[in-house]
Every structure is written in C-alpha cells, then in structure tokens.
Amino acid sequence: MNKGIRFTDEFKRDAVAQVVERRFAVSEVAERLGISTKSLYT
Template identity: 95%
Template sequence: MNKGIRFTDEFKQDAVAQVVERGYAVSEVAERLGISTKSLYTWKAQFGKSPRVRSEVAEQAAEIKRLKRDLARVTEERTILKKATAYFARESQ
C-alpha cells in the first residue's frame, strides 16, 4: 500500500465511480489501483454523493460556521452589556 502519497480529487472520484457507477468490488478496485480499501471507503463516503448534494453540504457547513461566529459575537456583546449594567447600577446608588 502507498503511504504518504497524496491523490488528486479527480483520481479519488474516478476510483469511487468504478465502485458506484460501474459496480466493481471495493477490494478489486483498491487492489488494482494500489490503495487501501479503507481509503476507498473514505473516498466513497466523501465523493459517493452527487455533486449537488456535496455542494448543499458545503453550503450548510459554511452557514453553520457563519452562525457560530455571529453567536460568539452576540454572546460577547451581551456579556459586556451585563457588566456595564451592573457597573452603572452600583454607581447610581
């Protein structure tokens, strides 16, 4: 098995297509290409979905990342406002 070799996305998609579209066994394709079956199963999980589904997943991941960033900012603003409210409440007495 090849250790430390980086494969292009095109190579990975081609290998997955042999399994998904052409119906070859994972072990057969892995042996023929000189890769591990674990790698091929991983690539299958990654590239086995249609391009539309992959793009939707990527969009959702980007949206989640943006929402987490916004939540962190709003939480920080709320904490600052709570501290300011407590400070001014003490000062007014």
C-alpha cells in the same frame, strides 16, 4: 501533521465511480489502484 498520501480529486472521483457507477467490488478497485480498501472507503 498529516503523513497520509494525497490523491488528486480526479483520482478520487474515478476510484469512487468504479465502485458506484460500474459496480466493481471495493476490494477489486483498491487492489487495481494499489491502495488499501480503508483508503477507498475514506
């Protein structure tokens, strides 16, 4: 059984874009979005 939080595809695309396209640090984006860096890497 998966107990993790489910994020929308739009949320995921925006989070990744902030790192890849806008070149923000992963830790900065994760903190701003209120998620762990592990979640963002995953």
